[in-house]
Amino acid sequence: MIMDERLPRLLRDERGMSLVFVSLAFMAFMAATTLAIDVGMFMVARNQAQNSADAGALAAAVALYYNDFNDRSASGPAVQNAIGVAQANLVMGAPPSVLPSDVTFPNDPSGQPTRVAVQVFRSVARNNAIPTFIAKLIGMSTVDIGATATSEASLTNAATCVKPWTIPDKWIENSDANGKPDGHWTPNSTFDMYDNSGNPLPKPDVYVPVDQLGYSGYNPAIDKGTEVVLKPNNANKTDPSFYNEWAIPPGRGGSWYRDNISMCNSYKQPIFDLLTMEPGNKVGPTDQGTQELIDLDPGAYWDTGCSCVKGSTFATSPRVGVVPVYDPVYYETGKHNGRNASLKVANWIGVFVEGESNGNVTGRIVPAPGLDLRSAGPAPAGAFLRQIRLVQ
Numbered sequence: 001m002i003m004d005e006r007l008p009r010l011l012r013d014e015r016g017m018s019l020v021f022v023s024l025a026f027m028a029f030m031a032a033t034t035l036a037i038d039v040g041m042f043m044v045a046r047n048q049a050q051n052s053a054d055a056g057a058l059a060a061a062v063a064l065y066y067n068d069f070n071d072r073s074a075s076g077p078a079v080q081n082a083i084g085v086a087q088a089n090l091v092m093g094a095p096p097s098v099l100p101s102d103v104t105f106p107n108d109p110s111g112q113p114t115r116v117a118v119q120v121f122r123s124v125a126r127n128n129a130i131p132t133f134i135a136k137l138i139g140m141s142t143v144d145i146g147a148t149a150t151s152e153a154s155l156t157n158a159a160t161c162v163k164p165w166t167i168p169d170k171w172i173e174n175s176d177a178n179g180k181p182d183g184h185w186t187p188n189s190t191f192d193m194y195d196n197s198g199n200p201l202p203k204p205d206v207y208v209p210v211d212q213l214g215y216s217g218y219n220p221a222i223d224k225g226t227e228v229v230l231k232p233n234n235a236n237k238t239d240p241s242f243y244n245e246w247a248i249p250p251g252r253g254g255s256w257y258r259d260n261i262s263m264c265n266s267y268k269q270p271i272f273d274l275l276t277m278e279p280g281n282k283v284g285p286t287d288q289g290t291q292e293l294i295d296l297d298p299g300a301y302w303d304t305g306c307s308c309v310k311g312s313t314f315a316t317s318p319r320v321g322v323v324p325v326y327d328p329v330y331y332e333t334g335k336h337n338g339r340n341a342s343l344k345v346a347n348w349i350g351v352f353v354e355g356e357s358n359g360n361v362t363g364r365i366v367p368a369p370g371l372d373l374r375s376a377g378p379a380p381a382g383a384f385l386r387q388i389r390l391v392q
Contacts (some may be wrong), residue, residue, distance in 0.1 A: 271383075
Protein backbone atom coordinates (compact mmCIF):
# COMPACT_ATOMS: atom_id res chain seq x y z
CA MET A 1 0.00 0.00 0.00
CA ILE A 2 2.83 2.37 0.87
CA MET A 3 4.62 1.49 -2.41
CA ASP A 4 1.46 2.21 -4.32
CA GLU A 5 1.28 5.73 -2.86
CA ARG A 6 5.02 6.54 -3.45
CA LEU A 7 5.01 5.73 -7.15
CA PRO A 8 2.46 8.38 -8.18
CA ARG A 9 4.24 10.91 -5.99
CA LEU A 10 7.57 10.25 -7.74
CA LEU A 11 5.89 10.62 -11.09
CA ARG A 12 4.59 14.04 -10.06
CA ASP A 13 7.95 15.22 -8.54
CA GLU A 14 9.46 18.22 -10.57
CA ARG A 15 12.51 18.92 -8.45
CA GLY A 16 14.96 17.49 -11.05
CA MET A 17 13.72 19.83 -13.79
CA SER A 18 15.53 22.79 -12.30
CA LEU A 19 18.85 21.22 -13.26
CA VAL A 20 17.67 20.81 -16.85
CA PHE A 21 16.54 24.41 -17.02
CA VAL A 22 19.80 25.66 -15.50
CA SER A 23 21.80 23.61 -18.02
CA LEU A 24 19.78 24.95 -20.94
CA ALA A 25 20.10 28.50 -19.65
CA PHE A 26 23.87 28.07 -19.25
CA MET A 27 24.19 26.85 -22.84
CA ALA A 28 22.14 29.82 -24.07
CA PHE A 29 24.32 32.15 -22.01
CA MET A 30 27.46 30.63 -23.49
CA ALA A 31 26.08 31.00 -27.00
CA ALA A 32 25.10 34.62 -26.37
CA THR A 33 28.50 35.33 -24.83
CA THR A 34 30.23 33.83 -27.84
CA LEU A 35 28.09 35.97 -30.12
CA ALA A 36 28.68 39.12 -28.10
CA ILE A 37 32.43 38.71 -27.63
CA ASP A 38 33.83 36.75 -30.56
CA VAL A 39 31.43 37.77 -33.31
CA GLY A 40 31.61 41.39 -32.17
CA MET A 41 35.39 41.16 -32.23
CA PHE A 42 35.27 39.67 -35.73
CA MET A 43 33.14 42.59 -36.95
CA VAL A 44 35.56 45.11 -35.45
CA ALA A 45 38.49 43.28 -37.03
CA ARG A 46 36.74 43.23 -40.40
CA ASN A 47 36.14 46.98 -40.26
CA GLN A 48 39.73 47.62 -39.24
CA ALA A 49 40.99 45.41 -42.07
CA GLN A 50 38.87 47.36 -44.54
CA ASN A 51 40.23 50.64 -43.19
CA SER A 52 43.74 49.26 -43.64
CA ALA A 53 43.06 48.20 -47.22
CA ASP A 54 41.38 51.53 -48.05
CA ALA A 55 44.30 53.53 -46.64
CA GLY A 56 46.85 51.41 -48.49
CA ALA A 57 45.01 51.70 -51.80
CA LEU A 58 44.69 55.48 -51.51
CA ALA A 59 48.37 55.84 -50.57
CA ALA A 60 49.34 53.73 -53.57
CA ALA A 61 47.27 55.84 -55.97
CA VAL A 62 48.81 59.03 -54.56
CA ALA A 63 52.31 57.62 -55.07
CA LEU A 64 51.40 56.38 -58.54
CA TYR A 65 50.38 59.85 -59.69
CA TYR A 66 52.59 62.15 -57.64
CA ASN A 67 55.78 60.06 -57.47
CA ASP A 68 56.13 57.76 -60.47
CA PHE A 69 53.25 56.67 -62.68
CA ASN A 70 55.36 54.11 -64.52
CA ASP A 71 57.04 52.36 -61.58
CA ARG A 72 54.80 49.47 -60.52
CA SER A 73 57.63 47.28 -59.27
CA ALA A 74 57.78 45.67 -55.83
CA SER A 75 60.30 48.26 -54.69
CA GLY A 76 58.55 51.20 -56.34
CA PRO A 77 56.79 54.02 -54.45
CA ALA A 78 53.26 52.84 -55.22
CA VAL A 79 53.76 49.32 -53.84
CA GLN A 80 55.89 50.46 -50.90
CA ASN A 81 53.43 53.20 -49.92
CA ALA A 82 50.58 50.71 -50.09
CA ILE A 83 52.36 48.25 -47.79
CA GLY A 84 53.63 50.87 -45.34
CA VAL A 85 50.33 52.72 -44.91
CA ALA A 86 48.21 49.56 -44.81
CA GLN A 87 50.38 48.01 -42.09
CA ALA A 88 50.33 51.26 -40.11
CA ASN A 89 46.57 50.76 -39.76
CA LEU A 90 46.47 47.95 -37.18
CA VAL A 91 43.92 45.15 -37.16
CA MET A 92 43.13 44.10 -33.58
CA GLY A 93 46.36 45.62 -32.36
CA ALA A 94 48.68 44.07 -34.94
CA PRO A 95 49.71 45.00 -38.48
CA PRO A 96 48.05 42.95 -41.22
CA SER A 97 50.09 40.99 -43.71
CA VAL A 98 50.54 42.82 -47.03
CA LEU A 99 53.02 41.44 -49.56
CA PRO A 100 54.13 43.08 -52.81
CA SER A 101 52.04 40.49 -54.65
CA ASP A 102 48.97 41.78 -52.78
CA VAL A 103 49.30 45.12 -54.60
CA THR A 104 48.06 44.92 -58.18
CA PHE A 105 47.34 47.44 -60.92
CA PRO A 106 44.12 46.69 -62.79
CA ASN A 107 42.89 48.86 -65.65
CA ASP A 108 39.87 51.08 -65.25
CA PRO A 109 36.71 50.42 -67.35
CA SER A 110 38.11 52.50 -70.22
CA GLY A 111 41.27 50.37 -70.34
CA GLN A 112 43.55 52.98 -68.74
CA PRO A 113 46.07 51.74 -66.09
CA THR A 114 44.89 54.17 -63.42
CA ARG A 115 43.88 51.78 -60.62
CA VAL A 116 45.58 50.13 -57.64
CA ALA A 117 44.11 47.19 -55.72
CA VAL A 118 45.39 46.25 -52.24
CA GLN A 119 44.64 43.13 -50.18
CA VAL A 120 45.35 42.79 -46.46
CA PHE A 121 45.27 39.61 -44.37
CA ARG A 122 45.22 38.29 -40.85
CA SER A 123 44.95 34.59 -41.52
CA VAL A 124 46.29 31.14 -40.71
CA ALA A 125 48.06 31.06 -44.06
CA ARG A 126 49.94 34.23 -43.16
CA ASN A 127 50.63 33.02 -39.58
CA ASN A 128 48.75 35.97 -38.06
CA ALA A 129 45.18 34.73 -37.66
CA ILE A 130 43.06 36.44 -35.01
CA PRO A 131 42.64 34.33 -31.83
CA THR A 132 39.18 33.74 -30.40
CA PHE A 133 38.05 33.87 -26.76
CA ILE A 134 34.92 31.87 -26.00
CA ALA A 135 34.84 30.03 -29.35
CA LYS A 136 37.90 28.07 -28.20
CA LEU A 137 35.49 25.98 -26.12
CA ILE A 138 33.85 24.67 -29.28
CA GLY A 139 37.12 24.03 -31.10
CA MET A 140 37.53 27.35 -32.99
CA SER A 141 40.79 28.84 -31.76
CA THR A 142 41.42 31.36 -34.58
CA VAL A 143 39.57 33.11 -37.38
CA ASP A 144 40.77 34.48 -40.74
CA ILE A 145 40.09 38.13 -41.58
CA GLY A 146 40.90 39.88 -44.86
CA ALA A 147 39.85 42.86 -46.96
CA THR A 148 40.52 44.39 -50.34
CA ALA A 149 40.18 47.91 -51.73
CA THR A 150 40.72 49.52 -55.11
CA SER A 151 41.61 53.17 -55.64
CA GLU A 152 42.08 55.21 -58.76
CA ALA A 153 44.10 58.17 -59.95
CA SER A 154 41.11 59.02 -62.11
CA LEU A 155 41.07 61.30 -65.11
CA THR A 156 39.46 64.69 -64.59
CA ASN A 157 37.63 67.20 -66.74
CA ALA A 158 37.88 70.34 -64.58
CA ALA A 159 40.15 72.25 -62.21
CA THR A 160 39.95 74.73 -59.36
CA CYS A 161 42.50 77.03 -57.69
CA VAL A 162 43.70 77.90 -61.20
CA LYS A 163 46.18 80.72 -61.69
CA PRO A 164 45.50 83.69 -64.00
CA TRP A 165 48.14 82.66 -66.56
CA THR A 166 47.85 80.43 -69.59
CA ILE A 167 50.51 79.05 -71.92
CA PRO A 168 50.09 77.02 -75.11
CA ASP A 169 49.85 73.26 -74.89
CA LYS A 170 52.70 71.25 -76.43
CA TRP A 171 52.58 70.37 -80.12
CA ILE A 172 54.48 68.30 -82.67
CA GLU A 173 57.21 70.52 -84.13
CA ASN A 174 57.79 70.18 -87.90
CA SER A 175 60.31 71.79 -90.22
CA ASP A 176 58.90 74.72 -92.16
CA ALA A 177 59.78 77.87 -94.02
CA ASN A 178 61.43 79.27 -90.88
CA GLY A 179 63.93 76.40 -90.87
CA LYS A 180 63.10 74.95 -87.43
CA PRO A 181 64.44 71.43 -86.76
CA ASP A 182 62.12 68.62 -87.74
CA GLY A 183 60.13 66.99 -84.94
CA HIS A 184 62.02 68.58 -82.07
CA TRP A 185 59.85 70.66 -79.75
CA THR A 186 61.72 72.86 -77.28
CA PRO A 187 60.67 75.61 -74.86
CA ASN A 188 62.04 78.08 -77.42
CA SER A 189 59.89 76.78 -80.28
CA THR A 190 57.02 78.73 -81.79
CA PHE A 191 53.82 77.21 -83.13
CA ASP A 192 53.58 77.95 -86.84
CA MET A 193 50.81 77.12 -89.27
CA TYR A 194 51.31 80.05 -91.66
CA ASP A 195 54.21 82.00 -93.12
CA ASN A 196 54.68 85.74 -92.65
CA SER A 197 52.27 86.42 -95.53
CA GLY A 198 49.51 84.32 -93.99
CA ASN A 199 49.92 81.41 -96.38
CA PRO A 200 49.73 77.83 -95.04
CA LEU A 201 53.13 76.26 -94.51
CA PRO A 202 53.95 73.09 -96.47
CA LYS A 203 54.75 71.30 -93.19
CA PRO A 204 52.94 73.15 -90.43
CA ASP A 205 53.32 72.33 -86.77
CA VAL A 206 50.69 69.86 -85.61
CA TYR A 207 48.64 69.89 -82.43
CA VAL A 208 46.73 66.75 -81.36
CA PRO A 209 43.99 67.67 -78.82
CA VAL A 210 43.64 66.08 -75.39
CA ASP A 211 40.55 64.06 -76.33
CA GLN A 212 42.12 62.45 -79.38
CA LEU A 213 44.42 59.47 -79.83
CA GLY A 214 48.08 60.50 -79.83
CA TYR A 215 47.58 63.65 -77.73
CA SER A 216 50.68 65.83 -78.18
CA GLY A 217 50.44 67.93 -75.01
CA TYR A 218 51.84 67.92 -71.50
CA ASN A 219 52.03 64.63 -69.63
CA PRO A 220 52.52 64.36 -65.83
CA ALA A 221 54.77 61.30 -66.10
CA ILE A 222 56.99 62.70 -68.87
CA ASP A 223 57.12 66.39 -68.00
CA LYS A 224 57.32 66.22 -64.20
CA GLY A 225 60.22 68.33 -62.93
CA THR A 226 60.65 70.26 -66.18
CA GLU A 227 61.64 73.83 -65.47
CA VAL A 228 59.35 76.49 -66.88
CA VAL A 229 59.98 80.22 -67.20
CA LEU A 230 56.75 82.11 -67.79
CA LYS A 231 57.24 85.45 -69.52
CA PRO A 232 54.66 88.12 -70.30
CA ASN A 233 53.44 87.80 -73.87
CA ASN A 234 54.03 91.07 -75.67
CA ALA A 235 54.57 89.72 -79.19
CA ASN A 236 51.33 87.75 -79.78
CA LYS A 237 53.34 84.62 -80.46
CA THR A 238 52.39 81.07 -79.61
CA ASP A 239 55.53 80.36 -77.62
CA PRO A 240 55.77 77.87 -74.71
CA SER A 241 57.47 80.42 -72.46
CA PHE A 242 55.04 83.27 -73.06
CA TYR A 243 51.92 83.45 -70.92
CA ASN A 244 48.76 85.37 -71.45
CA GLU A 245 47.06 86.89 -68.41
CA TRP A 246 43.39 85.99 -68.18
CA ALA A 247 40.52 87.08 -65.96
CA ILE A 248 39.26 84.36 -63.63
CA PRO A 249 35.49 84.73 -63.15
CA PRO A 250 33.74 86.59 -61.70
CA GLY A 251 36.16 89.57 -61.55
CA ARG A 252 38.85 91.34 -63.54
CA GLY A 253 41.49 94.05 -63.15
CA GLY A 254 44.96 94.33 -61.64
CA SER A 255 44.04 93.74 -57.97
CA TRP A 256 41.83 90.78 -58.83
CA TYR A 257 44.61 89.35 -61.01
CA ARG A 258 47.21 89.77 -58.22
CA ASP A 259 44.97 88.17 -55.59
CA ASN A 260 44.28 85.18 -57.81
CA ILE A 261 48.03 84.54 -58.00
CA SER A 262 48.55 84.59 -54.24
CA MET A 263 45.29 82.90 -53.26
CA CYS A 264 42.99 80.09 -54.38
CA ASN A 265 40.02 81.13 -56.47
CA SER A 266 37.15 78.64 -56.04
CA TYR A 267 36.10 78.95 -59.69
CA LYS A 268 35.60 75.48 -61.17
CA GLN A 269 37.03 75.60 -64.65
CA PRO A 270 35.77 72.98 -67.13
CA ILE A 271 37.82 71.54 -69.95
CA PHE A 272 37.56 73.61 -73.17
CA ASP A 273 36.62 76.71 -71.15
CA LEU A 274 36.94 79.97 -73.12
CA LEU A 275 39.23 82.48 -71.45
CA THR A 276 38.91 86.24 -71.25
CA MET A 277 42.26 88.02 -71.46
CA GLU A 278 43.48 90.63 -68.99
CA PRO A 279 44.98 93.32 -71.23
CA GLY A 280 47.58 95.82 -70.09
CA ASN A 281 50.91 95.73 -68.29
CA LYS A 282 50.70 93.29 -65.36
CA VAL A 283 54.39 93.12 -64.40
CA GLY A 284 53.82 94.81 -61.02
CA PRO A 285 50.78 92.73 -59.99
CA THR A 286 52.53 89.58 -61.24
CA ASP A 287 55.61 90.17 -59.08
CA GLN A 288 53.53 91.20 -56.05
CA GLY A 289 51.12 88.26 -56.25
CA THR A 290 53.87 85.74 -56.91
CA GLN A 291 55.96 86.95 -53.97
CA GLU A 292 52.91 86.80 -51.70
CA LEU A 293 52.37 83.22 -52.85
CA ILE A 294 56.00 82.28 -52.12
CA ASP A 295 55.75 83.90 -48.68
CA LEU A 296 52.94 81.50 -47.77
CA ASP A 297 55.47 78.65 -47.71
CA PRO A 298 58.95 80.20 -47.81
CA GLY A 299 60.82 77.05 -46.78
CA ALA A 300 59.55 74.93 -49.66
CA TYR A 301 62.03 74.13 -52.42
CA TRP A 302 62.44 71.82 -55.39
CA ASP A 303 64.69 68.82 -54.77
CA THR A 304 66.14 67.47 -58.01
CA GLY A 305 67.19 64.25 -56.26
CA CYS A 306 63.65 63.07 -55.62
CA SER A 307 62.08 65.35 -58.24
CA CYS A 308 59.71 66.60 -55.58
CA VAL A 309 58.93 69.53 -53.29
CA LYS A 310 60.65 69.46 -49.91
CA GLY A 311 60.73 71.76 -46.91
CA SER A 312 57.04 72.62 -47.04
CA THR A 313 55.03 73.07 -43.85
CA PHE A 314 51.93 71.81 -45.69
CA ALA A 315 50.88 68.40 -46.95
CA THR A 316 50.73 70.05 -50.37
CA SER A 317 52.52 73.36 -50.70
CA PRO A 318 50.25 76.31 -51.60
CA ARG A 319 52.98 77.24 -54.06
CA VAL A 320 51.74 74.40 -56.26
CA GLY A 321 49.24 76.02 -58.60
CA VAL A 322 47.20 74.88 -61.57
CA VAL A 323 47.91 76.66 -64.86
CA PRO A 324 45.58 76.14 -67.83
CA VAL A 325 47.21 75.47 -71.19
CA TYR A 326 45.44 76.68 -74.30
CA ASP A 327 44.75 75.13 -77.68
CA PRO A 328 47.40 76.60 -80.07
CA VAL A 329 45.36 75.86 -83.21
CA TYR A 330 42.30 77.62 -81.83
CA TYR A 331 44.49 80.62 -81.04
CA GLU A 332 46.39 80.69 -84.35
CA THR A 333 43.21 80.44 -86.41
CA GLY A 334 41.36 83.01 -84.31
CA LYS A 335 41.82 86.42 -82.75
CA HIS A 336 45.21 87.21 -81.19
CA ASN A 337 44.67 90.59 -79.62
CA GLY A 338 42.49 92.25 -77.00
CA ARG A 339 40.21 91.01 -74.29
CA ASN A 340 38.38 88.66 -76.69
CA ALA A 341 41.45 86.84 -78.01
CA SER A 342 40.81 83.21 -78.97
CA LEU A 343 42.00 81.31 -75.91
CA LYS A 344 40.46 77.93 -75.10
CA VAL A 345 41.54 75.60 -72.30
CA ALA A 346 43.08 72.46 -73.78
CA ASN A 347 44.39 70.97 -70.51
CA TRP A 348 46.21 72.04 -67.35
CA ILE A 349 49.59 71.59 -65.74
CA GLY A 350 50.63 71.79 -62.09
CA VAL A 351 53.41 74.30 -61.40
CA PHE A 352 55.49 74.63 -58.24
CA VAL A 353 56.35 78.33 -58.21
CA GLU A 354 60.04 78.92 -57.39
CA GLY A 355 60.58 82.62 -58.02
CA GLU A 356 59.68 85.83 -59.85
CA SER A 357 61.49 88.78 -61.43
CA ASN A 358 60.19 91.61 -63.62
CA GLY A 359 57.02 89.76 -64.50
CA ASN A 360 58.81 86.46 -65.19
CA VAL A 361 57.70 83.48 -63.10
CA THR A 362 59.93 80.40 -62.72
CA GLY A 363 58.72 77.01 -61.58
CA ARG A 364 58.64 73.26 -62.06
CA ILE A 365 55.94 71.15 -63.69
CA VAL A 366 54.36 68.87 -61.09
CA PRO A 367 51.27 66.66 -60.79
CA ALA A 368 48.26 68.42 -59.29
CA PRO A 369 44.68 67.53 -58.30
CA GLY A 370 41.70 68.04 -60.56
CA LEU A 371 37.92 67.77 -60.43
CA ASP A 372 35.23 65.66 -62.05
CA LEU A 373 32.32 67.88 -63.16
CA ARG A 374 29.29 66.13 -64.60
CA SER A 375 28.44 69.21 -66.64
CA ALA A 376 31.86 69.18 -68.34
CA GLY A 377 31.35 65.91 -70.20
CA PRO A 378 33.66 62.87 -70.15
CA ALA A 379 37.20 63.31 -68.90
CA PRO A 380 39.65 63.19 -71.82
CA ALA A 381 42.15 60.34 -71.94
CA GLY A 382 45.07 62.79 -71.96
CA ALA A 383 43.98 64.76 -68.88
CA PHE A 384 46.99 66.00 -66.90
CA LEU A 385 45.23 66.49 -63.56
CA ARG A 386 44.00 63.50 -61.56
CA GLN A 387 41.58 62.85 -58.73
CA ILE A 388 42.48 60.24 -56.11
CA ARG A 389 39.47 58.24 -54.97
CA LEU A 390 38.30 54.82 -53.81
CA VAL A 391 36.27 52.95 -56.38
CA GLN A 392 35.56 49.77 -54.43
